[in-house]
Amino acid sequence: MNEPTPINPTNEQPPVFQHWSGWYALVLGTLVTIIILLYWFSRLFI
């Protein structure tokens, strides 16, 4: 087999959120929040 296998999104239902995009948004939102908090924290005590 040389052709790539198509990448299909899974139909498995994730826990808590209705779609996996909910979990992905949580991860990315947490990253942005952490960057903002770290920046704020590093400026706070100068």
Added chain:
Amino acid sequence: MRTFDWVVLCSAIALVVGYSIRKSRGSKTVQEYMLSGRDARWYTVALSVMATQASAITFISTPGLAYIDGMRFVQFYFGLPLAMVILCITALPLYRRLNVFTAYEFLEKRFDLKTRSLAAFLFLTQRSLAAGLTIYAPAIVLSLILGWNVSIVILAIGALVVLYTTVGGTKAVSWAHSYQMGIIFVGMVSAFVVILISIPVSFGDALRVAGISGKLNAIDFSFDPNNRYTLWTGLIGGLFLQLSYFGTDQSQVQRYLTGQSLTQSRLGLIFNGLFKIPMQSAILFLGAMMFVFYQFTTPPLFFNASETAALAGTSYEAPYKQLETSYQNASQTRAAHLRTMLDASRAGNEAALQTSQTALNASKQELTTLRSKAVALLKEHNPKANTNDTNYIFLNFVIQYLPVGLVGLVIAAILSASMSSSSSEINALASTFVIDIYKRLLKPEASETHYILVTRIATVMWGVAIVLFAQFADRLGSLIEAVNILGSLFYGTILGIFLTAFFIKSVRGATVFYAALVAEVAVILCFWLTSISFLWYNLLGCVLVAGIAYLLQLIFGREFTPLDETP
């Protein structure tokens, strides 16, 4: 170390090794031995993934990095959550559906045998070298504490890891990871609490001292390509490094392939994406607080006691002692200026604040000069002396200031971290060798028992190989950086192959193979000839593979594709 520390240390290690062996006996199929029978829940996957990445180097080197350079190393991990999301969407479902044992199996299905073999070869090279560093790091700890030869300690740790990895396979590795993470958590939290209690000023003042010394600076927006840790190197270069590490490095792929289902594997990776940066921030913050502690307590002039001990009885001993006395005096003066500065700050006395800050800067300058003189003296005595003591800063604090019992616990945590990473690495090296080389190229038809036996033999052989490499790992500066630089030399190329496989459907096996060879040479030349931050190598290797493969395919088309590759 005192007797009680030994009791704590030996009990913790015996518990991990004994329990993981007991829980993992009786694997009858290759799938059971290599993928733990695919029965892991999400929290086991998550702990296993985190334990694999969090090596002893993380706990020895990272606080020292924060002590020297502040918290900006945390930016290195900013690409990780992005990588977790991308892998959950792309590689993970594909690996699960194809039911592969190693990531490289997928490459043969998509491209050809030689591309699969090239990627497996690059992995085996890079990972075996990096695994040497993973074992070397905690060996320094024990050699320092016990006064043993570091080579003997490396051998002892290697033997312990090989024992349970060989007997229990991936199941033993996963079981051990859960307990090791528990020990690591308790050990590091204990060390953190002791540091906070030991600082002789309030927590608010400690934060202020760390802040004005630049130790809390975590975010750097500059675009300088030679600056190793910035927001951009972390988000872009780090993304490619983490994508490559988690998506194509068998030591990680094998961890999440043990998940019961796609959902369990996905949740394991998502958990890692959520908690990795807070965990690293906490370890770096511990280093920043250790820096504050040493602003009020005189630190050693040089943290690596074995190098300074070598001066004893030589003509360098007396001048070094003089430097130590001057350093102690200067350090006490600095502490006094710091207290004056904090008092002036609280009272809102601007004039006193300015004066104390000027005096403080002068003290810092004097301390830096004294330390430079000490390093020069060590170098003069022994030109081959290791003058980078970053890896000894945290250990020195542990040995000097932690109470009895906790020293044993923190050493157990560091050993656990080393064992957790090393076991994953040896496990993955053996699996890749057996699945991608032995079974595919040498002996395709054999019984399950035969392959399990060969995997066990391969585990021992790779254990021996990385122990040998660990003997030469002591000249590489900060170990955590050395590991990441080494990884970055190969990861970009491997990731390029995989991303081409996923996203550029027109590219065939021959073109990606030659593109990968060219890209790897270019990355190594870049390392030798330029001072570009190593995180960019990941992007460079990846873009070169994809770009060159695409162009070759475009120019030569099907003529470039050998006959046996026709779809």
